[in-house]
Amino acid sequence: MRIVKPGREQKGWSIETACTGNGNGGGGCGALLLVEEADLFLTFRNTFRNARDETTTYVTFRCVSCNVPTDIQSVPLRVQEAVRQRIEAEKAETARRRQAESEREDREGK
Numbered sequence: 001m002r003i004v005k006p007g008r009e010q011k012g013w014s015i016e017t018a019c020t021g022n023g024n025g026g027g028g029c030g031a032l033l034l035v036e037e038a039d040l041f042l043t044f045r046n047t048f049r050n051a052r053d054e055t056t057t058y059v060t061f062r063c064v065s066c067n068v069p070t071d072i073q074s075v076p077l078r079v080q081e082a083v084r085q086r087i088e089a090e091k092a093e094t095a096r097r098r099q100a101e102s103e104r105e106d107r108e109g110k
């Protein structure tokens with residue numbers, strides 16, 4: 001394939017947002033931040049609703065300036081899904097490393 005006329009530059013998802021501490025007790029420093037997909041992680045809170053416990057998932061970033069976490073609402077679903085998959089992959093990788101480490105220790109008779 002060849003490009004006849006270049007289209008717009010494809011960038012990953014990002015958003016300009018303020019550090020507010022929203023959903024995490026406030027206390028953000030108010031800095032305006034450019035938050036990218038790689039900055040996001042998931043947080044979970046249990047609430048008691050409709051006579052049962054429900055877990056709500058929030059998409060969160062941590063301010064590079066003051067370290068306060070802020071929840072953001074306006075994250076597209078596909079980005080949320082990508083964050084979820086990245087975290088799952090990281091968890092699997094950590095588990096795999098631990099497993100390899102313990103097998104190595106077994107072999108070495110520790």
Ligand SMILES: [Zn+2]
Nearest residue numbers: 019029063066
């Ligand atoms: Zn901050």
